[in-house]
Every structure is written in C-alpha cells, then in structure tokens.
Amino acid sequence: MEDADLRLDGNAAAGLLGEIFAVELTSARSTCRGCGATAEVGALTAYTHAPGIVLRCPGCDAVLLRVVRGGGRIWLELAGVRSLELRGPEAA
Amino acid sequence: MAFVSRGFRGRRRDPAESGRVPPGQYTVDDFPVLSAGPTPHTPLEVWSFSIIASSGDVLRRWSWDEFRALPSETVTTDIHCVTKWSKLDTVWEGVPVERLLEDVEQDAGYVLAFCDGGYTTNLPLEDVLDGQAWVAFAYDGEPLEPEHGGPARLLVPHLYFWKSAKWVRGLRLLDEDEPGFWEALGYHLYGDPWREQRYWGD
Amino acid sequence: MAGAAVLGRLTPLAWRLAEAVEIVPETPRASTLVLDVPDWPGHRAGQHVDVRLTAEDGYQAQRSYSIASAPEEAGLALTVERLDDGEVSPYLVGELRPGDRFELRGPIGGYFVWEAGTAGSLHLVGGGSGLVPLMAMLRHRAAAGGGTPTRLLLSARSLQDVLYRDELEQLAAENGDLRVALTLTRERPPGWTGYDRRVDEAMLAEVFGPPAADGLAFVCGPTRFVEAAASGLVALGYDPSRVRTERFGPTGG
Numbered sequence: 070m071e072d073a074d075l076r077l078d079g080n081a082a083a084g085l086l087g088e089i090f091a092v093e094l095t096s097a098r099s100t101c102r103g104c105g106a107t108a109e110v111g112a113l114t115a116y117t118h119a120p121g122i123v124l125r126c127p128g129c130d131a132v133l134l135r136v137v138r139g140g141g142r143i144w145l146e147l148a149g150v151r152s153l154e155l156r157g158p159e160a161a
Numbered sequence: 162m163a164f165v166s167r168g169f170r171g172r173r174r175d176p177a178e179s180g181r182v183p184p185g186q187y188t189v190d191d192f193p194v195l196s197a198g199p200t201p202h203t204p205l206e207v208w209s210f211s212i213i214a215s216s217g218d219v220l221r222r223w224s225w226d227e228f229r230a231l232p233s234e235t236v237t238t239d240i241h242c243v244t245k246w247s248k249l250d251t252v253w254e255g256v257p258v259e260r261l262l263e264d265v266e267q268d269a270g271y272v273l274a275f276c277d278g279g280y281t282t283n284l285p286l287e288d289v290l291d292g293q294a295w296v297a298f299a300y301d302g303e304p305l306e307p308e309h310g311g312p313a314r315l316l317v318p319h320l321y322f323w324k325s326a327k328w329v330r331g332l333r334l335l336d337e338d339e340p341g342f343w344e345a346l347g348y349h350l351y352g353d354p355w356r357e358q359r360y361w362g363d
Numbered sequence: 364m365a366g367a368a369v370l371g372r373l374t375p376l377a378w379r380l381a382e383a384v385e386i387v388p389e390t391p392r393a394s395t396l397v398l399d400v401p402d403w404p405g406h407r408a409g410q411h412v413d414v415r416l417t418a419e420d421g422y423q424a425q426r427s428y429s430i431a432s433a434p435e436e437a438g439l440a441l442t443v444e445r446l447d448d449g450e451v452s453p454y455l456v457g458e459l460r461p462g463d464r465f466e467l468r469g470p471i472g473g474y475f476v477w478e479a480g481t482a483g484s485l486h487l488v489g490g491g492s493g494l495v496p497l498m499a500m501l502r503h504r505a506a507a508g509g510g511t512p513t514r515l516l517l518s519a520r521s522l523q524d525v526l527y528r529d530e531l532e533q534l535a536a537e538n539g540d541l542r543v544a545l546t547l548t549r550e551r552p553p554g555w556t557g558y559d560r561r562v563d564e565a566m567l568a569e570v571f572g573p574p575a576a577d578g579l580a581f582v583c584g585p586t587r588f589v590e591a592a593a594s595g596l597v598a599l600g601y602d603p604s605r606v607r608t609e610r611f612g613p614t615g616g
Contacts, residue, residue: 073586073587073590074586074587074612074613075194075196075586075612075613076199076586076590076610077586077610077611077612078474078475078608078609078610079474080411080471080472080474080475080609081427081610083411083471083472083473083474084376084413084427084468084469084471087376087471088376093472093473094473095472095473095474096473096474108604109474110474111472111473111474111475111607112474112604112607112608116196116197116198118193118194118195118196119195119196119197120195120197120243120244120323120343120348121197121343121346121347123197123198125198125199130198130199132197132198132279135346137343137346137347137348137360139347139359139360140347140359140360140361140362140363142347142360142361144346144347146345146346162417162421163378163415163417163423163466164380164417164464164465164466165417165418165419166416166417166418166454166463166464166465166466167463168454168458168459168463169416169417169418169424169454169458169465170418170422171416171418171422171423171424171450172424172450
C-alpha cells in the first residue's frame, strides 16, 4: 500500500463531524494556521486509517482538525484552524 | 446493542488464543497500515537519532551509519493496536533503547519520542529499559518499509502500538509526563493493552 | 463562487434502519440496493450514507457509500461494488436479501454535491465505482429538465464493468448537451474506438476542452485515480477551488 492509498478528502469525516456539529461542516471554509491557505473542510486531506481522523491542509500538510471517538466520548481539536467561515443562506 | 443484521459475520476473526490476546482484540494475518499523515522520506544521509535532555541539549546523536553499527538483536513479539487488531509473532531487528541511553547522565522519569512528520508519543522511562523497547530498522527479515515506519521506528510491544512511534528520530527526556499526539486527544497516557487502557480514564 | 450555505440546522444524523427492497445486479461485481428508509429526509446529488453492520457477537463494521439515486426518486438507492477482501461489501452484494435490514445514517456531505440550476458547466470524471455519486448528479440533472452543459469521462477496466451503461447511453442520446466519454483500461471489445488508457492530461483536454470560468468539476474514484485526474485538470488551467474530489481510498474501482 502506498502513501496515496491512505489519503481521502475531508468529506470522509462528514459523518463523524455530523455527530458533533449542528451544521454541515464540510462546506465551511477553514484557514490554515500554518500557511494561511483557505479551503473547504471537505477539500482537506483526510487520514482516516488511524486511531482518529486527522484533517490536514492540502497545501502544507499541517494538522487542522483531529477527532477521536472512543470510550463513549468524542475528542475534537481544531488548534490548526485559524478560522472557520460558515456562510448563512442570506450570504451573497 | 445496535441492530444485528442477519447473516453478517465480518472479516473472519481468529478466536483469541488464550493468554496471548488482550481483551477486546482480535488477531489478523496481514499488517494493517495506519497513518495520521503523509509518509516521510528522510534520506539516510540526513537521518539521525538523538537523545535530548529536558533542557533541550543534545546528549547523544547517531547518524544512520553510526546507528547501524550498534549491536542489534532480533525480537519476536506480539503487537496490539488500539484499533483492536493484534498480530502475533512479529519479527523485528533493532537496537535496544537501553543501549541508546547507556552512559546518559539523567534522572528523567519520562521520555517523549519525536518523529519525522511531527508525531510524538510519551512513555515512562522505565518502560523503555530492561528489554522492553527497541529502535527497530527491520521487520520480517527486511529493511523496515516507509509505510511501516522505516527507516526506523520505536518498538514497545508491551503497550498499545500507537506508542511504537513510526519514523522515530529521537527521545526527549522529560521530568514530567507530557501527552503526545494521540495522548493529548483522548488516548490513555500509559496504554497497557492488558488492562485495556485505550482512552482517558480507562 | 457563491459558497454553499452552512448555517441552518442539520437534520440530526441518527442511525435509521434501512430495509432492502430489491437488489439489482449492475455488473459482475456491483449491485444496486434499492432501500426503504422510513422518514428519509431527502438528499442532494453527490451525498453519501454511512452503513453499519453488527454481528451477533457485537462486532461492528461501518463504511460509507455514495447515494446513486436522484433526490427526485422515490426510493433510496446505493450501488455497491463487492471487494474481494472487503468486510461490508461482500455482505451487501452477496448476502443481503430483500427484507433484510441494516443501520444507515445520512444523508452526509455538503462539499461534493451538485444542484441543478447551478450556473456553469458540469465536468464529471469517474473511476470505476466513483461513477456512483456522479450518476446521482446526472439523474438529478435529467429529472430537473437537463440543460446544464455536462461532460462525463468515465474510466473502467472493461465494458462489462461500466455501471449504468445503457442508462448513460440513453441520457446522452436524449440530451444534446451531455456527452459521455469512456476509457477502458484493461480489456477492450473488438472494434473499440474509445479511449484505451489511463486518464491523462491529453484525454482530459480532449473531453473537457479549455476551462470555463464558471465550470465545476467533480472527480471521484480510487485515491490514485482522483489525484491524477484532479491534478491533470489543474495543470490544464482549471481553478483548483472548482475541482471537487471524493477519494475512495485504495479500493473502490
């Protein structure tokens, strides 16, 4: 198995994120604290073959978001996200 | 329990061999690859392994050639991943960690393994001594492949396998336990599979 | 590009029981599961569901599958390709019988979705079972009256592995602004005049032409296929933010 095989898109995390967030998060735009690049959460590089889900910046590979589910709990870390933009229906 | 679907059995899971498989685990024949990020490809010419003091001072450093010149040993052991698979009788070759810590003046209680790609994991110092831990460079008689942590990974089989850090580049000595990559996000600080210490509070 | 609205409460993602109504073989390896899901809230083309199977001893396995049916259709349909070393797909394609039930949650996803009425052309690139969510988009497009200039490039191992072959031909024949190109990478029937190699930049350029400012591309299939096709489109000048990808991982096509 090569590196490529383990990479998915952020939308692979949509199910788990849907257990946490009341809004559909994969169409939100995140800004990477590492390099400043913005991308829809669904476009981040997802590593799901792991003890948790890790979403990384497609530009610089910095970790933006991590989720662990186990022991009846969910842990979430967004330290690599400088900001998240969630548009409302009235946004232009 | 969730709805049971008629006729679903899942991957054929070998029945746990009594005594060898910790609670909640099942054995596999393949070697699953788990990763939290892209596979690093550090050239051997720039690779090094370091022992770092809690102050940040580099106490020891080996280049690849120097590391490979150290006496190593073959280890046959069972490994247990927190994602529930266990693999029995895996064969590794590596340098015992106590050899790397030989003559290092320190009284640290803990170490933090650090790796290419930024992964870290924490362990009590005593858990990497006394024949419990190696820096492994070969698996099953072949040089360790990058997807499994090559050129070298930590091997600490008595703990869950997330502690056997892939692409390890050194150990930092710590006075106090500091959670690493997964330990900071819910995974147990110690991680004993026999006490099923998967998550915080287990 | 106007972003999709995010704010606005999600329907809570709860596990529901789906009942298999009909299992329709599509190719030697893949079947469409027509499901009845009580209180299904509806979905958008491109979304997926999570399927969870529990064995009698409590062992569980969970996988995601793209929804094949258009939002306008009555039942919910998934097309699943049976993977030899799979855990869930051999159950869904092989064991599952009409009347059987399993847990399902969805619809999931807001990034890899397309709605009819979106301005601009639609460029679809699918590898193997990566065609499934793209087919939901094509079915939705047809149900909404067609009209969007659409090009589909589909890669499959052989003609018998092409999902929905007849329906694709029919859709393309009915609507002048839908063109389907096919590349068969392992076996070709005698007299084959279509493409016969892996998707590359030259093929993408021929099928899709130069990038339009308002076009939207969706690429789906095995990870390596998607990365090659998506970077090919970007190399041809497509705006990366207008190339949406859904990588299936090492298998799935």
